[in-house]
Amino acid sequence: MTHERTDLATALGRAALLSNLTPAELKTLAARTVRKLFSAGELLFSEGEPCNGLHIIAQGKVRIFKTSMSGREQVLAVNVPGESIAELPVFDGGPFPASAAAIEDAEIAFISRRDFQAYCVEHPEVALKVLQVVGGRLRRLVGIIEELSFTTIRQRLIAALIKLAEKEGRTTARGIEFQLPATHQELAHQLGTVRELVSRNLMRLQAEGLLDVDARQILVKDLDGLKSQLETTS
Amino acid sequence: MTHERTDLATALGRAALLSNLTPAELKTLAARTVRKLFSAGELLFSEGEPCNGLHIIAQGKVRIFKTSMSGREQVLAVNVPGESIAELPVFDGGPFPASAAAIEDAEIAFISRRDFQAYCVEHPEVALKVLQVVGGRLRRLVGIIEELSFTTIRQRLIAALIKLAEKEGRTTARGIEFQLPATHQELAHQLGTVRELVSRNLMRLQAEGLLDVDARQILVKDLDGLKSQLETTS
DNA sequence: CTGCCTGAGTGACATAAGTTACTGCTCTAC
């Protein structure tokens, strides 16, 4: 029990939302949080449900997404430990605008709406922090809209590959090498499309000599060539 | 001068963001605002510019939008008097994520970032209000993403028509009648597409007997029929 | 009255996107 509380307090301290709180404050807050465990694939909550508290990720990755009637998915965000989920419904009182599921086994610190709101009133600077976090979220959403509205799947895929190459790639003699972080299916969800198109477009990029693809293993042979693909008038 | 200040104070009072402030408070705030006038079509600000204050609409309509390299536009929001624009960049300090232009001649109350932030620190409840407003904005963005990702232009158009019919339509013997609020071009921007597709889809709906179209004049003959079009598996 | 400008309707076309339906590969469980 004590152990758990301590863990939660440190986990909370890592949360961007709650940085610059004193250890004592964290402890008080931790005493009011509930630890929740989710296994990979499990739903944290579904779109449309009422929101009764703030989720902070202590362990694991969480995917925020919308689902269409026909079963297609569009990922809105992937959140990692230290980030919070669904800050907004906590404040505006509305239902969740999207669903959330654990990508990996995950541990979540849950603070009830009432407690967190009370906390914000006592600590106005927390509300400003929340605004900052929400600002970043809003910017990402606008970015997604821009992509959906103006770019092809090919370009979105290229953009994703470039980001991965620059973040996770190892530079080798032949180029920049990395693994796709998930299945083609999951990547497709993040790009707002279907598995087949990811596969096809990867093959097409390979045929054009920009990449070598071996299932999830990617070798970028011409990063600048890839980047130049993003600047076409589309 | 006094007149102007008074006007601004009442205009501010109508703003959702600042409701439940006392007249005295409004007056103080109004003393710190600048009145800006824009004529139809004029840009308030452009995507990427630094944000140095909060805009509140006193008169006129304002369009928030993204532009692609090839010149296409995607409207993110249309804001009317009483609403605020770009609350978020004020808080997170980043640049504007999108551009804003006046649809009609517009009058804007402008409060500098510094002043408004100071105001929020003194009045924590205002920060919570801002969170609520931003929450609504975020929900709308998620809605746009859902539409772009899962629906066809036909369905988006139908949804827009239904909304207009229910909000502005006059019921006549032959059906619900209303005018499109803008040119096909503008409607296309709001749906994230081009003029031709709006025109074509309207004609197609007419051919199917759901509507009568005469340029901007619309007569909805079968509202339920329209609605049922939205429930297909797409 | 005439010519011009803007907005609207349309046909032809190229391409992107999504669906269906396979094949084949690689694990894991039995």
Add this chain to the structure above:
DNA sequence: GTAGAGCAGTAACTTATGTCACTCAGGCAG
């Protein structure tokens, strides 16, 4: 080892989307 599950590659096809290039009507300025 074998069966089955899950992931990946692909071909054929349908539809949606966007572009180009017009035509046409109405309104406004000269």
